Amino acid sequence: MDKIIEKHSMIGKRVTKLDAPDKAVARTRYINDMVLPRMLYGKILRTDRVHARILSIDTSAAEALPGVQAVITAKDTPGGKIGVLRDNPPLKGDVVRCIRDEIAAVAAETEELCDEAIRLIKVEYEDLPTVFDCTSALANGAPIIHEDRPDNIAMEQNFEHGDMAEGEAQSDFVVEGAYNVHYVTHCNMGVSCTVADYDTDGRVTIYTQTQYPFNVKMDIAPSLGVHPGDVRIIQPPVGGAFGSKLDVYPYEPICVFLAKKTRRPVKLIYSREEEFIASPTRQPVEFKIRAGMKKDGTLTFRDCDSLLNNGGYTSWGATTPYVTMRTMTSHYTVPNVRYRARAVYTNNPFAGSFRGYGNVQATWALETHMDKMAEKIGMDPIAFRLKNANPPNQITPQGSNLGCIDLVGCIEQAAAKSDFLAKWHANNKAWAEPGRFKRGIGIATSLHNAGGAKIHKSDGCGTMLKMDDYARVTIITGGSEIGQGLDTVLAQLVAEELGVPMRDITIINNDSALRPWDVGVHASRTTYIAGNSAVRVARKARDQILRAAAAHTNMLPDMLDLRQGHVVQAETGLALMPLDRILRQMHFAGAEAELVMATDYYEPPSEPEDANHMGDMSAAYSHAAHVAEIVVDTRLGTIKVEKIWSAQDVGRVINPVGLEGQIEGGIAMGLGYGLSEELKIVEGKVLNPSFRDYHVMTAPEMPELDLTFIETGDAEGPAGAKGIAELPTIVIAPAIGNALYNATGVRIDHPPLTPEKVARAIAAHKGLLG
Amino acid sequence: MSLTHKITFALNGKPVRADADVASSALELLRGAFELGGTKLACGEGECGACTIIVDGRSRNSCLMPAVDLEGREVLTVEGLWREDGIDPVQQAFVDEGAIQCGFCTPGMIMQTKYLLSRNPDLTAEEAERGLEGNVCRCTGYKKIIAAAIGAGTGARD
Numbered sequence: 053m054d055k056i057i058e059k060h061s062m063i064g065k066r067v068t069k070l071d072a073p074d075k076a077v078a079r080t081r082y083i084n085d086m087v088l089p090r091m092l093y094g095k096i097l098r099t100d101r102v103h104a105r106i107l108s109i110d111t112s113a114a115e116a117l118p119g120v121q122a123v124i125t126a127k128d129t130p131g132g133k134i135g136v137l138r139d140n141p142p143l144k145g146d147v148v149r150c151i152r153d154e155i156a157a158v159a160a161e162t163e164e165l166c167d168e169a170i171r172l173i174k175v176e177y178e179d180l181p182t183v184f185d186c187t188s189a190l191a192n193g194a195p196i197i198h199e200d201r202p203d204n205i206a207m208e209q210n211f212e213h214g215d216m217a218e219g220e221a222q223s224d225f226v227v228e229g230a231y232n233v234h235y236v237t238h239c240n241m242g243v244s245c246t247v248a249d250y251d252t253d254g255r256v257t258i259y260t261q262t263q264y265p266f267n268v269k270m271d272i273a274p275s276l277g278v279h280p281g282d283v284r285i286i287q288p289p290v291g292g293a294f295g296s297k298l299d300v301y302p303y304e305p306i307c308v309f310l311a312k313k314t315r316r317p318v319k320l321i322y323s324r325e326e327e328f329i330a331s332p333t334r335q336p337v338e339f340k341i342r343a344g345m346k347k348d349g350t351l352t353f354r355d356c357d358s359l360l361n362n363g364g365y366t367s368w369g370a371t372t373p374y375v376t377m378r379t380m381t382s383h384y385t386v387p388n389v390r391y392r393a394r395a396v397y398t399n400n401p402f403a404g405s406f407r408g409y410g411n412v413q414a415t416w417a418l419e420t421h422m423d424k425m426a427e428k429i430g431m432d433p434i435a436f437r438l439k440n441a442n443p444p445n446q447i448t449p450q451g452s453n454l455g456c457i458d459l460v461g462c463i464e465q466a467a468a469k470s471d472f473l474a475k476w477h478a479n480n481k482a483w484a485e486p487g488r489f490k491r492g493i494g495i496a497t498s499l500h501n502a503g504g505a506k507i508h509k510s511d512g513c514g515t516m517l518k519m520d521d522y523a524r525v526t527i528i529t530g531g532s533e534i535g536q537g538l539d540t541v542l543a544q545l546v547a548e549e550l551g552v553p554m555r556d557i558t559i560i561n562n563d564s565a566l567r568p569w570d571v572g573v574h575a576s577r578t579t580y581i582a583g584n585s586a587v588r589v590a591r592k593a594r595d596q597i598l599r600a601a602a603a604h605t606n607m608l609p610d611m612l613d614l615r616q617g618h619v620v621q622a623e624t625g626l627a628l629m630p631l632d633r634i635l636r637q638m639h640f641a642g643a644e645a646e647l648v649m650a651t652d653y654y655e656p657p658s659e660p661e662d663a664n665h666m667g668d669m670s671a672a673y674s675h676a677a678h679v680a681e682i683v684v685d686t687r688l689g690t691i692k693v694e695k696i697w698s699a700q701d702v703g704r705v706i707n708p709v710g711l712e713g714q715i716e717g718g719i720a721m722g723l724g725y726g727l728s729e730e731l732k733i734v735e736g737k738v739l740n741p742s743f744r745d746y747h748v749m750t751a752p753e754m755p756e757l758d759l760t761f762i763e764t765g766d767a768e769g770p771a772g773a774k775g776i777a778e779l780p781t782i783v784i785a786p787a788i789g790n791a792l793y794n795a796t797g798v799r800i801d802h803p804p805l806t807p808e809k810v811a812r813a814i815a816a817h818k819g820l821l822g
Numbered sequence: 823m824s825l826t827h828k829i830t831f832a833l834n835g836k837p838v839r840a841d842a843d844v845a846s847s848a849l850e851l852l853r854g855a856f857e858l859g860g861t862k863l864a865c866g867e868g869e870c871g872a873c874t875i876i877v878d879g880r881s882r883n884s885c886l887m888p889a890v891d892l893e894g895r896e897v898l899t900v901e902g903l904w905r906e907d908g909i910d911p912v913q914q915a916f917v918d919e920g921a922i923q924c925g926f927c928t929p930g931m932i933m934q935t936k937y938l939l940s941r942n943p944d945l946t947a948e949e950a951e952r953g954l955e956g957n958v959c960r961c962t963g964y965k966k967i968i969a970a971a972i973g974a975g976t977g978a979r980d
């Protein structure tokens with residue numbers, strides 16, 4: 053009975069997430085749900101000052117409280133610091149610099165007891181002079197936040213390419229603008245949580261939400277006074293991360309200190325209020341842009357200077373200029389560019405990384421500015437962008453080869469599908485017409501890395517594979533799952549290579565003692581890099597199986613294929629033997645016995661940025677264009693986003709379900725950034741630490757979405773795919789700002805476009821018009 | 823000392839007894855004594871819907887409901903939807919539509935959907951959006967959740 057098995061590709065198929073059923077029935081145990089035997093709870097006492105010297109900390113009453121197992125302060129710690137500049141001691145012993153600062157911590161049998169103990173700790177302070185904005189912090193005589201940085205500059209980046217004077221001389225028009233982007237926060241549904249556990253030999257296991265498990269070992273070890281090799285990182289399922297867990301934050305070493313002191317597992321979990329106050333924010337930035345063009349719209353130069361409010365300590369926020377710089381120098385073709393960024397210490401809370409990194413901020417500023425430039429020379433926003441769009445294989449001023457990009461396609465598709473130009477012209481003419489409700493349409497585009505970002509010495513990912521006697525596959529990947537769907541993508545790619553059903557693939561992704569190294573989840577890199585490594589390891593296994601099968605069938609390996617659990621003749625699809633049978637024959641072959649096991653370490657062909665910011669730091673680049681159509685209530689200032697057309701270069705679609713989910717979710721987050729979300733920080737204090745007062749998008753606020761995937765087929769990416777998860781968050785807000793202008797003639801340079809701000813701006817505009 | 827009351831109620835179809843601390847919420851009791859971790863704590867202030875359960879046929883934020891108020895009630899949590907004959911059509915719809923990413927909002931979303939469908943098995947998109955307005959999801963952008971809610975309406979069990 054000859055059985056013929058056709059080739060059915062998994063790539064591009066609608067596949068549901070592997071972990072979805074467990075999540076739907078609540079079998080999934082999140083880190084927030086974790087309980088270990090004899091586990092204690094930990095809590096942190098935070099300061100109520102924004103800049104003060106600590107005179108004394110009295111923990112005696114807390115220590116005396118029955119059930120309290122440990123109370124610790126800075127003097128109980130080895131004194132090592134964390135953060136990108138190692139400027140943040142997990143517990144502060146001498147000075148507090150911002151409202152979230154950690155003074156002491158307790159471990160006790162219950163959370164309630166912890167709260168009670170925390171209330172019993174008495175701290176005496178001497179207030180120090182404060183500073184909250186960058187300009188004041190840079191002024192002579194400003195309060196100094198860190199003694200070793202008397203100028204208050206935490207980090208500075210400078211880049212120049214071409215000849216700025218020449219660019220200026222060639223310009224027929226120069227447009228200037230200033231854009232201040234605000235504080236927002238991740239609002240992961242699962243609040244920050246960690247569990248630490250010591251063994252008798254001084255090794256520590258940390259259960260954490262981290263997105264970069266292997267670097268965290270290196271970064272946390274000095275603060276703990278242990279060897280990085282003695283830190284084991286386990287990542288249980290998390291309720292979102294979005295960049296918030298890319299650094300070590302004080303609660304993690306603090307939890308370890310408590311576990312060390314008590315010799316018991318300790319769980320430290322935030323309240324929602326604490327999550328708002330003591331999580332890293334998105335980096336706020338003050339941008340100034342000057343940019344020139346010729347009469348025909350050709351860009352001549354672009355000059356961007358930016359100040360970043362660094363808050364009291366340095367986390368990844370201060371490094372967002374590395375990404376912002378790429379947008380400011382390389383989005384659209386600009387022959388002469390200059391970029392400067394300074395991250396300035398203040399007494400505000402500090403920023404970390406957040407989906408889109410510095411590009412959400414940069415794209416708001418640049419794409420608002422581009423619209424102003426187009427208007428200045430009377431070009432429509434589409435024509436102006438198309439005129440200056442980078443072509444494929446463009447070499448950017450920073451030395452990136454943009455490769456197979458299609459910005460032109462993104463713009464043209466989004467514009468055509470939305471009937472952009474007809475609507476845009478009609479709306480422009482309707483400004484002066486009477487009527488409370490005004491319709492507007494706007495576009496924005498963005499450039500982002502789509503094949504990782506080599507910010508460490510390696511941007512690689514390791515994978516190990518084994519197959520058992522039943523043709524079940526285990527993939528042990530360095531890549532991390534934070535809800536984005538990595539496991540599903542990997543299973544799909546491996547199923548494609550090995551001809552096994554996805555359900556027969558187990559993905560192990562959560563234990564640093566088992567997994568090979570990976571940088572972590574950031575820079576839209578995981579599908580690309582962990583995906584490539586998984587494909588490569590599967591191909592090694594496949595080759596091993598086909599070699600053995602060839603010997604058994606008297607054929608050559610390349611005449612064979614693996615399909616639907618069978619070894620088949622590649623040309624005809626004729627089934628030759630079940631896959632599990634050849635695996636068993638390989639296994640039980642006496643002296644010739646072999647198991648199918650393979651390893652791979654994939655290093656993408658990218659290069660680290662050098663000291664002059666030159667380097668092709670990503671293996672791929674990509675664009676998205678978003679068009680937003682809105683209706684503005686000019687009296688109340690509310691903006692109803694009716695529809696968004698998104699056109700994004702995704703390389704190749706691997707799984708439409710996952711892709712749509714990432715883009716839809718990214719758009720919702722970007723809409724919040726543009727319209728409603730703002731962490732209000734006044735004099736260093738967070739004024740709205742709750743969902744009631746910090747407005748994330750809800751279901752009825754979501755507009756209709758029209759998604760177009762542009763498949764450029766990246767030669768290096770797994771099955772041609774590119775990283776996709778950040779672009780949708782990056783590009784939407786300025787499209788709405790530009791639509792507001794198209795609707796009303798009112799420009800708002802500083803997001804979010806809240807009803808109050810919009811109503812005031814419209815009223816002021818009308819006042820100006822008389 | 824904390825004050826507790828002995829209460830009895832029906833939990834996912836079975837009668838149960840518990841010592842309910844007068845100061846604790848239904849959420850704490852369910853997650854604690856009953857180890858029903860599917861009911862999520864995400865804000866504790868009635869602002870996100872992650873802790874949604876169904877009490878006597880109505881959806882409630884269990885984080886705001888005193889534990890002692892469960893006395894004599896019929897309580898359904900997400901764990902009660904998965905039965906020997908399979909998972910609930912609402913759960914299946916969330917899986918099939920791709921409505922689950924990190925999944926932390928999912929139990930609350932599913933319970934609220936279950937409640938909405940019990941009132942009206944033929945939800946329109948607009949009704950589903952309004953009915954789920956109090957449930958925050960940070961991952962999905964809601965589109966697939968709404969699709970699941972509408973899709974599950976046709977042929978929902980009981």
Ligand code: FES
Nearest residue numbers: 866868870871885
């Ligand atoms: S946890 Fe109950 S509403 Fe948020």
Ligand code: FES
Nearest residue numbers: 924925927959961
């Ligand atoms: S799926 Fe993550 S919060 Fe909804």
